[in-house]
Amino acid sequence: MKKSTLKILFLTLTCVLTLAACDDPLTTSDTARLTAVIIDISLPDLPEGAEVADERVTFSNLNSGQSSTFLPDAGISVLPGVYDVSYSARVFTPGAATTNLRANVQSVSISSATARVELNPYNCIDSDDLIIAEIFFAGTLQPSGNSYIGDDYIKLYNNTDHTIYADGLTLFESKFLTTRKYAYSPDIMAEAMTVQALYTIPGSGKDVAVEPGEYLLLADTGIDHRVANPNSFDLSGADFEWFDQSTVPTMLDIDGVPANLDKWYCYTNSVFMLHNRGFRAVGIARIPVDRTHYLENYKYDYEYDEVTVAGTFPMSQSAYRLPNEWIVDVVNCSVASEYAWQVTASSLDCGWTACGTIDKDKTRFFHSVRRKLLYVAANGRAVFADTNNSSADFNGNCIASEIELQHTATDVNGTPATSITYDGAIPRL
Amino acid sequence: MKLQITAILFIACTVAGVSAADFTSVAEAIAEEQTGLWQLADRAFENPAITAWKSNLSLTKAGADFNGTATDNAVDPRSGSGGREWGLFASTYTKYRSSTLTGRGEYSSGITRDVRWNETADPGLLYPYLLADSAGGDLRTENYRFSGGYADQRGRWVWGGRLGYRATLQHRAVDPRPRNVVGQLDISAAGGFNFVKDYYAVAGLSLMKYKQTNEVEFLNETGVDKIFHLTGLGNHYSRFDGVGLSTYYSGFSAGIDLYIYPASGQGFFASTQFKRFNFTNVLTDLNKLPLTGVNHRQFTAQTGWMFERGALNGGVAGDVDIYRRHGHENYFGDATSGIYPLSGSNEMYADNRVNAGLTARMGLKTAPLKRIFAQVDINWQHQSIVYLLPYSFMDLNSVEPSLKVAGVSNIGKSWIFNGTCSASFIIPYDCTAEFSNDADTELGGLLDAERGTFELNSRSGSKIRLEIGVARALGKYALRLSGEWQLTTVKGVSNRNDYAVSLALNF
CATH class of the missing domain: 2.60.40 (Immunoglobulin-like)
Structure with missing residues (x-):
């Protein structure tokens, strides 16, 4: 017994010492x-x-x-x-x-x-053109709790000290999602962006003047949305709306008072709306060629592999490429939980902004992304941040400016907006 | 569920048919179970071969039980604010010649109220890598447990084996809607030999396979709550916040144990157990992304001496329980086509604990059904929990002395009573903590939970426990009603009541 007991004790002691000698608590000083x-x-x-x-x-x-x-x-x-x-x-x-x-x-x-x-x-050198001041892609909720579509909009802003003409400025949306990265081939991101919707502000060059400190409102559907949804707001005063002659009979597009943007191209045969959860980049560009020439010469055919549990499937698709030097401003949008990559070259935008933090985030409704105020000049003109870094330049999850200005609903219960801000954070005095 | 309950009742009735004894024998078995000297060497009875020496009397039970918890301040919302559970069970400890048969079947169903920052079943086993959200809510749980064991003796040799399976279902009927399914298979085997007098040296091997799948669903069409993948001490794997609503935990445990035990239940005893448990947490809906994992190593040892001299019995024991639980987080490159390439792994979490205790017990047994004993315990514990970056830690030290008095007595030939009363005092010292993830405002509630856990473990407190049972002869059977109540008070933090009631037919 004595011998066996000693063996047991020896084994016990060995185990204790082995464990005691193991690595101890981690510390940051552990270089x-x-x-x-x-x-x-x-x-x-x-x-x-x-x-x-x-x-x-x-x-x-x-x-x-x-x-x-x-x-x-x-x-x-x-x-x-x-x-x-x-x-x-x-x-x-x-x-x-x-x-x-x-x-x-x-x-x-x-x-x-x-x-x-x-x-x-x-x-980074200022582009001396209009900038995107706000993107409202999330939409609103009806009192029933269902989401409402058609009241999304984009606001452009003259951040300079001189008049800028918006004629010919093209609104575009990226083809690629910021939430899904593929190895697209050929990779053209260093030279051009891949886009799927292009709508241009009509005019001969001096028709649409935007004075310093003024906004240009581009709406999805330029009507008073409060008629259909008491929680929405009036967009009948928008400067332009994007209009689609839908081939789907049930997808009725309402052509309101605001003038239409010239549709150059859109991926869908129904109606175009901004990605409701903000998974794409939205920008503006000055395209130095006409529509026909562009559509004939700037098509982009690409391939990639779709890797799934079931196997790898080679895919091929087409879109349009927009040379980086034509792009005036672009904003990458995503959500933190899904973000995978930038769909623009870093020189155009090296950050991204968001409404909500996860896919289908229920807090995103009634909110937009708004460019941050830098300062208010002596003449009262707001000057906004523009460093081509949307993470730094934008406030995410802001109450949309039109909701603030019209004091309409900020949530599904119809709670009205009471304050007006420059950028969703700094109140206007 | 009906099938399982029917199975439990069938097993109970079958066993009743073959093992029914007389009331005196059943009463003695109950007395042995409640106050037996074997309790001093409780670790040894985790071994399936040594189980045979727990008692010489068979005891089979079938019944129902109910238990609940209520607290006046749920400082750690991961455990909920209280709950209740009811269950049906049947168990047997049957001796036949040299063999011993053990078995248990159990079904239980319950609800835990207001659980937040945890959507995972078995959080104690899987901490720190829990699936969590700030919304939470009540969680309903169903458990099915079946186990069976057999031990036998041939000449100088003893051997035994045990097989057990547990299935747990956990769900919530409102958003967020987790559906957790747990399957746990336990297998253990042991063998030993008589090397001197009545002393046996026994070696055992135990294996456990664990799997838990989690699916969180949201039916609200306008949106979802954010799901976090927690990494310990108020931190989380922020890259995959809001995704990975479908996950699983896969674990495996292996342990070896060595024992010296006297078949007579008197004399020197010793046991050592070493166990290793590893699990990985995988995000199923990101192409089975292995997010995190744990390596848990545990060593326990117990030694002591027991005696019976006439009416007197007693003994002393000392035990030590040491574990090191280290967690690692894998990191990944950019996803291409939804596939994240594994780049490496960092050990980020460590939970190291040492617990040592001494026990002394003295009892009196004036007749088979007249027993009383008093037991004094003192436990010391040191625990150090660390998260590497942002550096967070929790250091806990405490001493816990306790006193327990228990007794059994018959009144007449048809009644047997037992009661237990125990009190312990928790005396913490040198407890410190730091939680560095303050900037993450989304996780304010989780940090409060971690701080609450620290408060619970760093404040002085006490535990008072009362247990009473009464059994009445019904022919050769005994119908036993028992109740337990425990009050845990942590000074200035919370008062928690745990209670349980059980009604069972014993035979």
Whole structure:
């Protein structure tokens, strides 16, 4: 017995000591768990005498959603993982306006003992054209709780100090979803965007003047929606509406008072409406060729693989490409839970904005994405942020501006809006 | 459900037919179950071969029970604010010559009120990787449990085996509508030999296979609530918030154990058990994305000495329970065509605990049905829970002394009473915590739950438990009614009442 008991005791002791010697609580000071990251920054050609300052590199961990900001020349160590890495800096040029440098790389996998991240910053220069101030894609709810369609709209804004003519400006929606990434081939994103709907503001070039600080309202259906849905609002005063001659008899499109946009192309044979949950990019462009020429020469045929549990299926589709240099402004929209990628080049928009945080988010109704106010000039003109980064430039989940202005419903119960804001956050005095 | 209840009643009636004894024998078996000295070496009886020495008397039960919980302050909403459950059961411990047959069949159905930040069944087993949302609501649960065991002795050798299966269904009838289905299969086998006097050395092997599938549905056509994949101490896997409403947990456990036990129930005893449990949490609707996993290693040991000298009996025991529970999170590259390539894995969560206890017991047995004992326990526990980034931790230390008095007595030839009274005091010390995920306003309720858990474990408190049972002879059977009540008070935090009532035919 004595011998066996000793064996048992020995075994017990061994187990206790083995367990006790195992790794102990994790700590952030445990540098062995971190990966050193080397940042390679290739600056673009800058004017002579230009000085780059305020450089920052931000690592956003996709798992945890946590962000950490570093100086690029400081020792950077992060936990292994997948990160979105962004770079920002200011460029001071003697005798010229201060500009911003920005770079953005997505889904960088950092897993080895050391990692290298290459950043190619570009200089952000104002486009001197209209900007998208607001996108209301979510729509409203009827008192019954059912969703209502047709009251979506987009507001353009003259953020400059001079008159801009909107004639010929084309509203477009991306073909690709920000929530579903495929390896499209050929990959043209560095040169062009893939679009599925194009509607152009009619005019000869000097017909649609937008004064500094003024909006241009583009509506889906320019009628008083309160007739059909007491929780909606009046869009009969919109400047333009997009109109579709539907081939589906049951899909009746109501041609209200506002003038129609010229339909260049739309993917659907029924009526076009913005993606109700905001899974696409919406933008405006100045296309320097006529409609016929564009439709004949800018078709984009692409292929990709649909990988499912049942197997991999090669797919091929067609859309239209819009060269990046024609694009005046574009806003990527998505939701946090579904977001997969940017459907634009980073130089056009390196962020994204949202209403709601998940697919079918019930909080999105009555809300829009609105561009952030930078300041109000002495003449009362609001100046909005425009850094080609929708994450930074937009307030998501805002009460739509038309709801605020018309004091209509902010929820399914018909609770009226009481305040008016510049950007969904800062109240108008 | 009807089928299962019928099966339980059929088993009960069949066993009743073959094992019916006289009331005296049944009463002695009840007394042994309630106050037997074997309780001091309770860990040893997890082994299917040693089960044979728990008692020399057969006891079979069939009945119904009801239990409930109520608290005046549900500081951890993951456990709900209270609930109730009823059930039917049949169990047997039957001796026949050198063999021992054990079995249990059970059905229970209940509701847990206002559960939030947890949509997963068995949260204690699967923490920290729970499916959760802020809305929550009442959860209805049904359990089906069946187990059977057999032990036998041939010469110097003993052996035994046990097989058990549990199925749990959990659901809610309003949004969010989780439907959790649990299947758990337990198998254990053991064998040993008599190496000196009546001492046996027994070795055992236990295996467990666990699977839980979760489907969360929303029927509200205008929208859904956000589903989170929690990662511990108020953190979550933010990349897949709102997706992965269809998930499963797949786990496997293996354990080995060694025992020295005296067949007479008197003398030195020792047991060691080592168990490893691993599970992974997979998002089914993202092409079976393996999101997280846990590696749980547990070591338990118990040793002591028991004696019976005339009317006196008693003993001392010491035990230790150590576990290390480490969780890892996988990370993935960009999805292409809905497939996320696995890039790597980080160990992000650790829960390490040490628990040690000493027990001393002294009893008096003046007749087979007149027994009383008093037991003093003292337990020390240290637990350290850490989440790596954002760095969060919870350090808990406590000492818990307790006193228990229990007794059994017959009144006349037709009645037998038993009662237990115990009180313990929880004395925490050096408890600290930090929760760093404050910036995530969506998770305010979850952080409150974590803080609530810390409050519950870092404040002094007490437990008072009363149990009373009465059995009446019905021919050779005994109809037994028993009730339990426990009040757990955590100073300045909450008062929780647990109660249970059971009515069973014993034979």
